[in-house]
Amino acid sequence: MDIFLQQLINGLTVGSLYALVALGYTMVYGVMKLINFAHGDLVALSAFAGLTIYVEIFGEGKNSLFVVLSVFVITALIIAFVGVLLERLAYRPLRTAPRLSAVVSALGASLVIQNSIMLIWGPNMKIFPSNLFPSTIWTLHGVVFTFTQVMIMGISALLMVGLYIFINKTKMGTAIRATAIDQDAAKLMGINVNRVIMTIFIIGSALGAVAGLFIGINYRGITFDMGWMYGLNAFVAAIMGGIGNIPGAMLGGILLGLFNAMISGYISSEWAETFTFVLLVVILIFRPTGILGETIAEKV
Amino acid sequence: MRQSYKIAIVFLIVMGFFPLFSNSSWLAVGTTFLIYSVVAFSQDIILGRAGAFQMGHALFFGLGAYATAILNVHFGVPIIYTFIPAILIPLIMAIVLAGPIIHLKGDYLLVATIGFNIIFIQVIQNDVFGLTGGPNGIFGIDVVRIFGVEFMSQTAIYYMSFILLTLTLLIMRNLDASKYGRAMFYINKDDIAAQSMGINVRYYKLYAFALGSAIAGAAGSMFAIQYSAVSPEAFNVVQSIMFFTIVLVGGSASLPGVLIGTFVMFVLPEIFREFATARYLVFGLAMILTMILRPRGIWPVKFGNIPNYLKKDTK
Amino acid sequence: MSDYLLEIKDVSKFFHGLVAIDDLSMKVKKGQIYGIIGPNGAGKTTLFNCITGLYTPEKGEIIWEGKKINGIAPYKIAELGILRTFQTIRLFSEMSVAENIMSGRHIKSNQKWYNGIIHTPSMKKDEKKNWLKVGELMDFFELSKYATTPAGDLSYGLQRRIEMARALAAEPKLLILDEPAAGLNENETIKLAQTIRKVRDQGVTILMIEHDMDMVMSLCEYITVINFGAKISEGEPSFVQDDPVVIEAYIGSDEDE
Numbered sequence: 001m002d003i004f005l006q007q008l009i010n011g012l013t014v015g016s017l018y019a020l021v022a023l024g025y026t027m028v029y030g031v032m033k034l035i036n037f038a039h040g041d042l043v044a045l046s047a048f049a050g051l052t053i054y055v056e057i058f059g060e061g062k063n064s065l066f067v068v069l070s071v072f073v074i075t076a077l078i079i080a081f082v083g084v085l086l087e088r089l090a091y092r093p094l095r096t097a098p099r100l101s102a103v104v105s106a107l108g109a110s111l112v113i114q115n116s117i118m119l120i121w122g123p124n125m126k127i128f129p130s131n132l133f134p135s136t137i138w139t140l141h142g143v144v145f146t147f148t149q150v151m152i153m154g155i156s157a158l159l160m161v162g163l164y165i166f167i168n169k170t171k172m173g174t175a176i177r178a179t180a181i182d183q184d185a186a187k188l189m190g191i192n193v194n195r196v197i198m199t200i201f202i203i204g205s206a207l208g209a210v211a212g213l214f215i216g217i218n219y220r221g222i223t224f225d226m227g228w229m230y231g232l233n234a235f236v237a238a239i240m241g242g243i244g245n246i247p248g249a250m251l252g253g254i255l256l257g258l259f260n261a262m263i264s265g266y267i268s269s270e271w272a273e274t275f276t277f278v279l280l281v282v283i284l285i286f287r288p289t290g291i292l293g294e295t296i297a298e299k300v
Numbered sequence: 301m302r303q304s305y306k307i308a309i310v311f312l313i314v315m316g317f318f319p320l321f322s323n324s325s326w327l328a329v330g331t332t333f334l335i336y337s338v339v340a341f342s343q344d345i346i347l348g349r350a351g352a353f354q355m356g357h358a359l360f361f362g363l364g365a366y367a368t369a370i371l372n373v374h375f376g377v378p379i380i381y382t383f384i385p386a387i388l389i390p391l392i393m394a395i396v397l398a399g400p401i402i403h404l405k406g407d408y409l410l411v412a413t414i415g416f417n418i419i420f421i422q423v424i425q426n427d428v429f430g431l432t433g434g435p436n437g438i439f440g441i442d443v444v445r446i447f448g449v450e451f452m453s454q455t456a457i458y459y460m461s462f463i464l465l466t467l468t469l470l471i472m473r474n475l476d477a478s479k480y481g482r483a484m485f486y487i488n489k490d491d492i493a494a495q496s497m498g499i500n501v502r503y504y505k506l507y508a509f510a511l512g513s514a515i516a517g518a519a520g521s522m523f524a525i526q527y528s529a530v531s532p533e534a535f536n537v538v539q540s541i542m543f544f545t546i547v548l549v550g551g552s553a554s555l556p557g558v559l560i561g562t563f564v565m566f567v568l569p570e571i572f573r574e575f576a577t578a579r580y581l582v583f584g585l586a587m588i589l590t591m592i593l594r595p596r597g598i599w600p601v602k603f604g605n606i607p608n609y610l611k612k613d614t615k
Numbered sequence: 616m617s618d619y620l621l622e623i624k625d626v627s628k629f630f631h632g633l634v635a636i637d638d639l640s641m642k643v644k645k646g647q648i649y650g651i652i653g654p655n656g657a658g659k660t661t662l663f664n665c666i667t668g669l670y671t672p673e674k675g676e677i678i679w680e681g682k683k684i685n686g687i688a689p690y691k692i693a694e695l696g697i698l699r700t701f702q703t704i705r706l707f708s709e710m711s712v713a714e715n716i717m718s719g720r721h722i723k724s725n726q727k728w729y730n731g732i733i734h735t736p737s738m739k740k741d742e743k744k745n746w747l748k749v750g751e752l753m754d755f756f757e758l759s760k761y762a763t764t765p766a767g768d769l770s771y772g773l774q775r776r777i778e779m780a781r782a783l784a785a786e787p788k789l790l791i792l793d794e795p796a797a798g799l800n801e802n803e804t805i806k807l808a809q810t811i812r813k814v815r816d817q818g819v820t821i822l823m824i825e826h827d828m829d830m831v832m833s834l835c836e837y838i839t840v841i842n843f844g845a846k847i848s849e850g851e852p853s854f855v856q857d858d859p860v861v862i863e864a865y866i867g868s869d870e871d872e
Binding site: 471474475477478479480481482483485489490492493494495496497498499500501507511603604605606607609610611 | 667668669688689690691693694698699701705706707708709710711713714717718719721722724726728730731732733734738742743746747749750753759762763764765781782785
C-alpha cells in the first residue's frame with residue numbers, strides 16, 4: 001500500500017509535467033495537423049535558459065517569491081518568443097505544402113534547437129541549484145512528498161484550469177476551436193488564422209517552459225538532449241488522450257505518468273518505455289483516435 | 301520515370317568503378333552508402349509509395365542484422381545461410397506488428413511504429429534471451445565463405461553490397477510496372493477512391509510493409525558483415541528518423557531522389573566530420589530550408605510511366 | 616432470381632442521431648438508366664455511399680443480384696461490379712490520366728503477389744492487355760492526347776470524363792454517377808448524355824444523381840425523388856415531372872435547381 005501511495009504521488013508529479021508538455025503538442029496539432037517535433041526541445045531549452053537567468057541575473061541562493069516568479073515569467077516569455085519564431089520560420093512557409101514536408105521541417109527544427117543548446121551550454125549535464133524551492137518534506141503514513149512536488153501538481157492544475165477556461169469562455173478561445181475544426185471556414189468568418197496560430201504557439205511554448213523549469217527544479221540534472229525523452233512521452237500522452245483534444249492531453253498526461261510510476265514501482269524501470277508503447281498500441285487498437293478522440297467519418 | 305532508369309544505370313556504372321579510384325577508408329564509406337541506399341529504398345516502398353507513415357524502419361534493418369549476428373556467432377551458422385532468416389524474420393515481424401495497426405490514420409501509425417522501434421531497442425539492450433549482448437552488442441561476426449573462398453576484403457564486401465543494391469533497384473523497377481506497385485500509389489494518393497476501384501487498402505499496405513521490411517533485413521545482414529559487429533545504437537529511433545527524412549528530403553517514390561537523399565543525409569556528414577559539433581545544427585537548418593524550397597523533395601517523382609504504344613498523339 | 620439488379624429495402628442511415636436516409640426503398644432494373652433527384656442535402660450522396668460500402672446503413676437491406684451486401688467493404692463491392700464516380704472529383708491528381716484509368720483495371724488484373732518483385736511472361740501479357748484496354752477507353756472518351764498529363768492539371772469537364780473512364784475500366788455491371796454534369800457547359804452536357812446512352816447500350820446499368828433537370832428527364836427511364844432522406848415520389852419522368860409533391864418540394868425549398 002505504501003509503494004502504491006508513494007508511486008501515486010510520483011506518478012501525479014510526472015503526469016502533470018507530461019500533461020503540460022502534451023498540451024503544446026495537442027494544440028498545435030489541433031489547429032495545424034502537425035506534430036511539432038521541436039516542442040520537446042523547447043522544454044529542454046527552457047530548463048537551460050531558466051538556469052542561466054537565475055544564476056546570472058538574480059544570483060544563486062536567492063529564493064524569494066519575487067525571484068522565483070521572475071525566473072518563471074522571464075523564461076516563459078523567452079520560450080514563447082522562440083516558439084513564435086519557430087512557427088514563423090519553419091512552419092508557416094510550409095502551410096500549403098504536403099503534410100510530411102512540415103514534419104521533416106519540424107524534425108530539422110528539433111535538431112537545430114537541440115544542437116544550439118549543446119553549443120551554448122556544452123554537452124555535459126548541468127545541475128540546477130537545490131534551493132530555488134524550499135526543501136520542505138512532508139511525511140504522511142509513510143508516504144513522502146516534497147514542496148516541489150506539491151507545487152508541480154498545484155501549479156499545473158491551475159494552469160490547466162486556466163487554459164480550459166480560456167479555450168471555452170473567451171473570444172480567442174472560440175476562434176481557436178473554430179480554426180481547429182475548419183481553417184478555411186474560420187478564415188471566411190473573419191478569424192485571423194495567423195493570430196490564432198501565434199497564440200497557440202505562445203501558450204503551448206509557455207506551458208512547456210513551465211514544465212522545463214519544473215523538470216530542472218525537481219530532477220536537477222538537465223541535459224541538452226532531454227527534450228527528446230520528455231517530448232516523446234508527452235507526445236504519446238497526447239496521442240493516448242486523442243491528439244487535438246485539450247482535455248485529452250491532460251488526461252493522457254496524468255494517465256501515462258501514473259502508469260509509468262506504477263510500472264517502475266512494481267515491475268522495473270528498465271522496461272518503462274516498452275510498457276508505455278504496449279499501452280499505447282493497445283489503446284489505439286481499441287480506440288484508433290485515442291481515448292477522447294472523436295472518430296469523424298471522412299466526408300466523401 | 302523512364303529517365304530515372306537511365307539515371308539508375310549511370311549511377312550503377314559509376315558505383316561499379318568507384319573502388320578503382322578509392323582508398324579503403326572511402327571504400328568503407330561507399331559500402332555503407334550502398335547499404336543505406338538499400339534501406340532508404342525499402343523505407344520508400346512503405347512511406348513514399350504506399351504512404352504509410354513508418355518511423356520505425358531501423359527495427360527491421362536491425363532485425364536482419366541481429367538475425368545474421370546471432371545465428372552466426374551463437375549457433376555457428378555460415379553467413380551465407382543467415383541471409384534467408386535475415387530476410388524472413390523481418391518480413392514476418394512486419395506482418396505481425398503492422399497487421400493490427402495498419403488501419404490507423406497517418407500520425408497515429410507514425411507514433412505506433414516509433415514505439416515498436418523503441419521496444420525493440422529495449423529488448424536487445426536488456427539482453428532478454430541472453431543472445432543479443434545487451435548494450436555492447438555482438439562482436440566477431442564471421443566473413444562470407446562460398447565453397448571455401450573467403451570474401452573478407454573491403455572490396456569484396458563493397459561488391460556484395462553493390463549486388464544487393466542492384467537487386468533492390470531491379471525490384472523497384474518491377475514494382476513500378478506492376479499491379480502491386482500501382483495499387484500502393486493509388487491508396488497513397490486517395491484511399492477512398494482506391495477502395496472504390498476495388499483495391500484492398502489493408503492488404504496492399506501490409507504488402508508494402510512486408511516487402512520493405514524484407515529488403516531492410518537483407519541490408520541489415522550486409523551491415524553486420526561490413527562491421528563484423530552489431531550494437532543497439534545503429535538501429536534506434538534516431539536512425540529511423542534518418543531513413544524517414546532521406547526519403548522526404550530526396551523525393552518520395554523518386555529513384556534519383558532517394559539516392560540523392562541518402563547521399564545528402566549520410567555521405568555529406570561523413571565528409572564534414574571535422575565540423576563535428578556544429579554539423580547537426582547546419583543539418584537541421586538544411587532540412588528546414590530544403591522543405592521550404594522543395595516541399596516535394598530535391599528530385600520529386602514524375603508520374604506518367606506508361607507503355608510507349610499508348611503515347612500515340614500526346615502533346 | 617428477380618429481374619432487379621439492385622434493390623434497396625427500407626434503408627435508414629443516421630449521423631449523430633439525425634436521419635440522413637429515412638426508410639428508403641427502390642429497385643433498379645438491369646439495363647436501366649435510373650435517376651435520383653432531390654434538393655441539396657436530401658441524402659442522395661449518402662445513399663450512394665451506403666450502396667458502395669463507404670457507409671453502413673443502420674437499418675434495412677441493400678440487395679445486389681439477390682444477395683444482401685450492406686456492411687461489405689467497399690473494395691468487395693467494386694469486385695461485385697458496382698463502380699462509381701464522385702460528386703467532388705476524386706482522382707489521383709498527381710498521376711497521369713492513363714495511370715488513373717489503369718486503377719480501374721485493378722480488379723480485372725490477375726497478377727500474383729510475386730509479380731510485384733519478379734515479372735513473368737503471363738504477367739507481362741496481363742499488363743499489356745490492361746494497358747490496351749486503358750488505351751481503348753482513352754480513345755472512347757477522347758483523352759488520348761492527355762495520356763501522360765497529370766489528371767489534376769486538366770479542366771473540370773475532362774476530369775469528370777477521366778473519372779467515368781476509370782470506373783468503366785473495371786467493366787462494371789452497375790455504374791453509379793454522382794452529379795456527372797455538375798460544372799459542365801451545355802455542349803459538354805449534351806455529349807455526356809450521348810456517352811451515358813452509349814455506355815448503357817453496351818450493357819451497363821446506370822444509376823445517377825443529377826441536378827440538370829433537362830438531362831435527367833430526357834435521359835432517365837425511371838426516377839426516384841428524395842427529400843429529407845425519404846422518398847417522396849417515383850415513376851417515369853413524365854409522371855414525376857407533374858407530381859404535385861415534387862413541385863412542392865422544389866419550390867418549397869429555396870435551392871436553385
